[in-house]
Amino acid sequence: MSDGNNKYEKVVKIIRESLPAFPHPELIEDAVIEKIRTKDQFSAGINGLIDTAFGWIYSGWVRRSFIGAALILFAVFVYQQADLLRSVRSLEREVVTITHEQPLLNVRDLERRLTIFKISSKIGPERKIEINESQLKEFMDSYKNLELKYENLNRMIQEDTLLKKYFEKKFEEIEKNKSKI
Amino acid sequence: MNNKTVRLAIAMIFICVLSCNEPRTIVTNIVYKDGSIRRKIEMKSSENKFNVSDLQVPFDSTWIITDSLEISEKGDTTWVRRAEKLFSGTDEINNLYKADSGVNKEIERHAVFIKKFKWFNTEYSFMETVDKTMKYGYAISDFLNPVELRWFYSPDDIITEKENGADSLKYRAFNDTIDKKTEEWMIKCLSSEWIHEFATLISGKSNSISIESLLAKEEDLSRLVKKSGDDFDSLWANGIIIRGLLGDGDAERFGIEADSAANIAASRLFPTFSDYSVRVIMPGRLTETNGFVDSAGKISWPVKSEYFLTAPYVMKAKSRTMNFWAWIVSGLFLVFVLSGVIIREKRKG
Numbered sequence: 064m065s066d067g068n069n070k071y072e073k074v075v076k077i078i079r080e081s082l083p084a085f086p087h088p089e090l091i092e093d094a095v096i097e098k099i100r101t102k103d104q105f106s107a108g109i110n111g112l113i114d115t116a117f118g119w120i121y122s123g124w125v126r127r128s129f130i131g132a133a134l135i136l137f138a139v140f141v142y143q144q145a146d147l148l149r150s151v152r153s154l155e156r157e158v159v160t161i162t163h164e165q166p167l168l169n170v171r172d173l174e175r176r177l178t179i180f181k182i183s184s185k186i187g188p189e190r191k192i193e194i195n196e197s198q199l200k201e202f203m204d205s206y207k208n209l210e211l212k213y214e215n216l217n218r219m220i221q222e223d224t225l226l227k228k229y230f231e232k233k234f235e236e237i238e239k240n241k242s243k244i
Numbered sequence: 245m246n247n248k249t250v251r252l253a254i255a256m257i258f259i260c261v262l263s264c265n266e267p268r269t270i271v272t273n274i275v276y277k278d279g280s281i282r283r284k285i286e287m288k289s290s291e292n293k294f295n296v297s298d299l300q301v302p303f304d305s306t307w308i309i310t311d312s313l314e315i316s317e318k319g320d321t322t323w324v325r326r327a328e329k330l331f332s333g334t335d336e337i338n339n340l341y342k343a344d345s346g347v348n349k350e351i352e353r354h355a356v357f358i359k360k361f362k363w364f365n366t367e368y369s370f371m372e373t374v375d376k377t378m379k380y381g382y383a384i385s386d387f388l389n390p391v392e393l394r395w396f397y398s399p400d401d402i403i404t405e406k407e408n409g410a411d412s413l414k415y416r417a418f419n420d421t422i423d424k425k426t427e428e429w430m431i432k433c434l435s436s437e438w439i440h441e442f443a444t445l446i447s448g449k450s451n452s453i454s455i456e457s458l459l460a461k462e463e464d465l466s467r468l469v470k471k472s473g474d475d476f477d478s479l480w481a482n483g484i485i486i487r488g489l490l491g492d493g494d495a496e497r498f499g500i501e502a503d504s505a506a507n508i509a510a511s512r513l514f515p516t517f518s519d520y521s522v523r524v525i526m527p528g529r530l531t532e533t534n535g536f537v538d539s540a541g542k543i544s545w546p547v548k549s550e551y552f553l554t555a556p557y558v559m560k561a562k563s564r565t566m567n568f569w570a571w572i573v574s575g576l577f578l579v580f581v582l583s584g585v586i587i588r589e590k591r592k593g
Contacts (some may be wrong), residue, residue, distance in 0.1 A: 146363075147365070147529070151530075197475070
């Protein structure tokens with residue numbers, strides 16, 4: 064290692080003593096100056112760009128306006144998103160399950176409407192009847208009563224097979240008689 | 245009111261309420277960002293009869309119409325007619341309502357679409373309004389509290405479900421309370437309407453009764469109507485109610501006007517109207533509505549005559565869509581300003 068160093072130093076010494084001359088020393092000088100100038104230009108370009116883009120930071124009112132606008136924009140964003148979130152959460156609490164697709168009448172209303180419809184449909188357009196409220200009420204009550212009795216009777220027939228057969232047989236006989244006529 | 249008039253009024257009400265030719269109808273509005281609306285009407289009926297005069301919501305031959313048939317497990321047949329059309333805006337829908345010749349033609353209805361640009365979001369509002377029928381009635385909110393109001397405006401299937409589900413007794417009692425309050429409200433509205441119309445009809449006549457003195461009798465009239473219950477018809481026809489309210493002389497003198505005012509008030513309280521449902525599907529995320537929202541984000545409203553007696557019935561929905569370009573622009577601007585502030589601080593240092 065020390066041998067190597069010695070050799071190197073010897074060579075350098077010989078070269079120094081021989082005083083080598085540079086044929087065109089101005090070339091290297093120009094090259095160095097050019098290199099430094101280019102580097103300065105690039106750096107000046109970036110600085111120029113930054114100065115152009117951020118020139119407003121030196122103007123007080125522009126700077127304040129930009130900062131103000133940015134803060135307002137941020138505040139609007141926060142407010143809008145919070146409002147949206149609040150609205151959506153409040154709606155989620157109100158979600159209901161709608162099972163049926165069509166509007167239905169409630170049972171009581173339906174019963175009343177159906178009953179009156181059944182009555183009204185029996186009255187032809189050319190016929191006129193005059194009844195008072197109490198008569199209508201009485202009629203509706205007896206109609207309901209009759210309907211209930213019919214339902215009970217029907218259920219009894221359905222539940223009793225013998226009774227059901229009896230009625231079916233009777234109905235068949237009636238139908239046969241009808242066709243004969 | 246004489247017997248014939250009362251009967252005619254009741255018959256008219258029955259015709260309006262009972263007509264079973266009217267199909268069960270659901271109107272679906274699919275609202276797009278540009279304000280165009282795809283409107284779908286689904287009508288279901290037990291008969292294959294969809295007469296224009298029976299339809300709750302108008303449509304014409306320019307719509308795409310499809311008919312189908314549904315047979316239930318029990319063997320019941322349901323006829324279904326579907327109509328669909330894309331409208332460029334609410335103006336076209338409003339024109340259609342103006343030209344309506346269906347069962348609800350007497351009721352004023354109109355739709356509004358509003359689009360608001362709010363930088364980060366765009367807000368869309370869709371409203372469909374049914375105008376009120378009464379001129380002098382009271383607001384239902386004077387009689388029902390917010391919870392009761394919510395119940396009052398609920399679709400029937402939700403009410404039925406609650407009445408038949410858990411806590412059914414509680415809900416039935418609650419419904420009864422609301423029924424009673426609603427009845428009271430309707431009687432008050434009827435009284436108020438009758439008094440104002442009666443005052444208008446008799447104004448300018450000799451020995452006329454002032455509106456102030458009639459208004460002072462509004463409570464009495466409401467009480468008489470409520471008390472008479474099922475016998476109201478006969479009591480009115482015999483002039484008992486009007487004599488009790490105005491006295492024999494005035495009742496005799498203004499009998500015709502009293503009947504006319506009663507007819508007007510009754511026709512406003514029971515307008516010719518067939519119920520249906522409205523649904524809306526909004527663009528973007530739903531943010532606000534006074535309707536009923538299901539888990540799929542569909543909003544629905546039942547439309548019944550009692551909803552728009554004394555105040556317009558407004559079905560409204562709001563939604564928002566995000567403007568991603570505005571987010572990017574705003575983000576870049578914030579970074580730009582922040583960089584400027586940092587550069588300045590560095591150069592100062």
